[in-house]
Amino acid sequence: MIKTSSDSFARLGWLITPHGTVETPVFMPVGSQATVKGVSPRQLKEIDIRMILSNNYHLYLRPGIEIIRNLGGLHKFMDWDRAILTDSGGFQVFSLSHLRRIDEEGVKFRSHIDGSEHFLTPELAIELQEGLGSDVMMALDICPSFQDTPEQVREATQRTHRWAERCLKAQTRSDQALFGIVQGGFNEEWRKESAGILASLDFPGYALGGLSLGEPREQTQKMIGLTVPYLPQSKPRYLMGVGSPEDILFGVEQGIDMFDSVLPTRVARNGGLYTSKGRINIRNSRWKEAAQAIDPACHCYTCSRFSAAYLHHLFRAEELLAYTLATLHNLSFMYNFMLKVRANIAEGTFKAFKEDFLAGYRSSDEQVRIAQKQKWLENQEQREGNNGKDQ
DSSP, X not given: OEEEOSSSSOEEEEEEETTEEEEESEEEEBOTTSSOTTSOHHHHHHHTOOEEEEEHHHHHHTTOHHHHHHTTOHXXXXXXXXXXXXXXXXXXXXXXXXXXXXXXXXXXXXXXXTOOEEEEOHHHHHHHHHHHTOSEEEOOOOOXXXXXXXXXXXXXXXXXXXXXXXXXXXXXXXXXEEXXXXXXXXXXXXXXXXXXXXXXXXXSEEEEOSOSSSSOHHXXXXXXXXXXXXXXXXXXXXXXXXXXXXXXXXXHHHTOOEEEESHHHHHHHTTEEEETTEXXXXXXGXXXXXXXXXXXXXXXXXXXXXXXXXXXXXXXXTOHHHHHHHHHHHHHHHHHHHHHHHHHHHXXXXXXXXXXXXHHOBOOOHHHHXXXXXXXXHTHHHHHHTTSTXX
């Protein structure tokens, strides 16, 4: 069910899953290894998070899909009775370029944990996600990097289409929605073609992949704007790996329904806290004696009980509670931000809300943002080697 805003392409939707209805647009916190780092499932429910993302790659390698299946599936394993989307693990596999080899059948890779060799095919990606029992599962795709040649991008896109068909044929469970993933790099025609081919396969939903990988923001936005019109109006649209408020606003305005990112939880563990005026670094000395809450406009558990000075002290002392309180705040901020987004779409005032929000919100410097993203990508292999600690 979809309701479009009267002042933009922004739209309201309801994603109905076996574990509850999720109102869209929605931001999904990332819990790659069956946990959103720093917080418990109970705390997520207290915020009223309705859907999270877990990762097939990480859970396949540890503890193993068979263990999770035998223990009742992913929902029971992690005590989460709300919706779960599982990524196929394709991005993690393809980011480990020195550990994998791709052919038409699938991708051979070595575990970042123990070096053991594995072979992931589209069929196996579906079998594993069916074993997890997630509400939404993703087709196995090939995610080209921003630095890949046009020939590499073209080959990856065409193979993604063939793998998408194989994923559909491999699906055996009717209680899980399988989403296809649009690729095409930054070639306008390839993006349109990819969206059209996947739309013809009649997936229950569609994701935009291969974006927000270190490219300038205007390029990301251009690809979103030209791709969305080629996707079915009646199906959910998911922009993968995007989690900053300003990027979400642009995506919503173009008709995107679902978002996920490690950004809010990752920056929280490093002292980066969202406020209505922009992100702050609570480690900075200016907060040492600050009696006010992190964000006086916020009523989350952290802001309603603790001063900014207390959070500053916890981070300086490297106390574990710092990471929990910061993560609770950032996830609460994102949840309430999406509540406001949906309310303004319903009232036909989304465009004005977007303009007012951005006028008072200090966005990250574009060059700094790109440099940080590229550094994150360059260190991806090292982080995976450290057991995915930055997810």
